[in-house]
Amino acid sequence: MTHSDKDEPQFFLTAPAPCPYLAEHWERKVFTYLTGQFAKDKNTVLTQCGFRRSQNIAYRPVCDGCNACVSVRIVVDDFVPDRTMKRIIKKNADLVGEVCGSEATEEQYSLFKNYLGVRHAGGGMSDMTFQDYRMMVEDTEVETSLIEYRRKLSGDANKKNNFSLVAAALTDKVDDGLSMVYSFYSPFEKHASLGVFMILDHIRKARQLGLPYIYLGYWVKGSPKMDYKSRYRPQEHLTSSGWTLTKE
Numbered sequence: 001m002t003h004s005d006k007d008e009p010q011f012f013l014t015a016p017a018p019c020p021y022l023a024e025h026w027e028r029k030v031f032t033y034l035t036g037q038f039a040k041d042k043n044t045v046l047t048q049c050g051f052r053r054s055q056n057i058a059y060r061p062v063c064d065g066c067n068a069c070v071s072v073r074i075v076v077d078d079f080v081p082d083r084t085m086k087r088i089i090k091k092n093a094d095l096v097g098e099v100c101g102s103e104a105t106e107e108q109y110s111l112f113k114n115y116l117g118v119r120h121a122g123g124g125m126s127d128m129t130f131q132d133y134r135m136m137v138e139d140t141e142v143e144t145s146l147i148e149y150r151r152k153l154s155g156d157a158n159k160k161n162n163f164s165l166v167a168a169a170l171t172d173k174v175d176d177g178l179s180m181v182y183s184f185y186s187p188f189e190k191h192a193s194l195g196v197f198m199i200l201d202h203i204r205k206a207r208q209l210g211l212p213y214i215y216l217g218y219w220v221k222g223s224p225k226m227d228y229k230s231r232y233r234p235q236e237h238l239t240s241s242g243w244t245l246t247k248e
Contacts, residue, residue, distance in 0.1 A: 009033070009042060013062070021223040025066060031059035039141035044174040050238045052217050053172060053181055055139040061218070068221065071238035073177065074199075074214040075245075076206045078234050085200055085231075088193045096163060097201055100146045104134040107165050108146065111184060118187035136170070136182070143173045144181070149198065167194045171202065177213030178206050199232060 009032040019025035034043055034056050043053060050071035051058040061069045081089065109130045116126045128136075137146060150163035167185035171178050180202060185194035202214050219229045219237070229235075236243040 009046075016064075019063070021220045021225060022066075022068060025063070025068075027061055027063050029059045030062045031057050034058050035141055040143050043142040043172060044176070047172070047174045047179050047215055048176070053140070053142065053179070055135060056141060068223075069218040070220070072216045072219045072229050073236050073238075073243070074203060074216065074232045075234045075236060076177070076203055076212050076214060079203055079232065081200060082231075085196065088196050089200055092192055092194070092197045094152050095149050095166070095197070096152070097147055097149050100148050102138055102140065102144050102146060102170075104130075104137040104146075106130065108137075108148070108168055109133045111165055111168065111186060115184040115187055144170065145173070146170055147198075147201075149185075149194070149201075166192070167198055169198050169202070173209075173211075174215070177211045177215055178202050178209075179215035180217070195228070196231075203232075 011030050011032045014029045014031065016026040016028050019027045032042075032046070034046075034053065039056075043058065046058040047053075049060075051060045053059075060071075063069075112128075112133055116128075120126060147169045148165055149167035149169075151166050153162045153164055166189060167183070169183040170181040172181055173179075180199070183195065183198050185198070186192075199214070199216070206212075206214055213236075214232075216229050216232070216235075218226070220226045234245055237246045238244075
């Protein structure tokens with residue numbers, strides 16, 4: 001593939017801001033734009049280099065004196081669910097997952113707001129309007145989709161309005177895997193472990209597509225928000241020597 005110099009990504013650096021994961025730390029990010037004819041290819045390469053996507057921007061932390069944020073990906077073919085995960089899969093056997101493209105709906109937004117209001121009240125995303133949510137989902141030139149998970153209600157199972165939307169995941173498809181950009185779910189179904197179920201279902205989908213990895217974003221040792229990511233093994237961490245199987 002050849003392309004002109006204007007297609008080469010330009011990188012920019014953010015100003016320092018309070019770290020959302022570690023108290024009394026400050027973060028900076030390097031970022032670039034995922035636009036143009038080769039946006040999809042750039043997204044694959046940058047994902048493999050530890051970047052994450054937000055709308056049409058790819059970013060990664062470059063914090064002074066700190067490298068706590070570690071990029072994580074699950075090795076799909078070698079993954080075996082533990083007993084708890086198997087129970088979660090069985091518990092959600094009635095869920096129906098549908099790939100819906102990258103189109104925002106009011107129904108998704110309502111679920112999104114409920115999730116933020118209970119799980120992340122006062123967080124940076126809690127005041128997002130529907131237009132903000134729509135931009136998060138639709139403002140991109142890469143290969144992405146929203147996967148909706150619905151639970152059957154009483155009545156005719158063939159009618160969509162007899163299925164309740166309980167979870168959704170904004171997911172990018174890159175050359176070697178699925179990258180889970182953002183997921184949210186009903187905070188009123190705590191017993192269902194919907195966050196765990198969505199990751200397990202993405203592993204299943206990746207196997208069906210012949211993709212070797214699930215990209216989970218960053219893991220931060222010592223951050224309670226990130227502890228759940230270490231459960232999915234085997235997994236690789238991006239180090240100075242490249243992607244490496246980890247025992248952590």
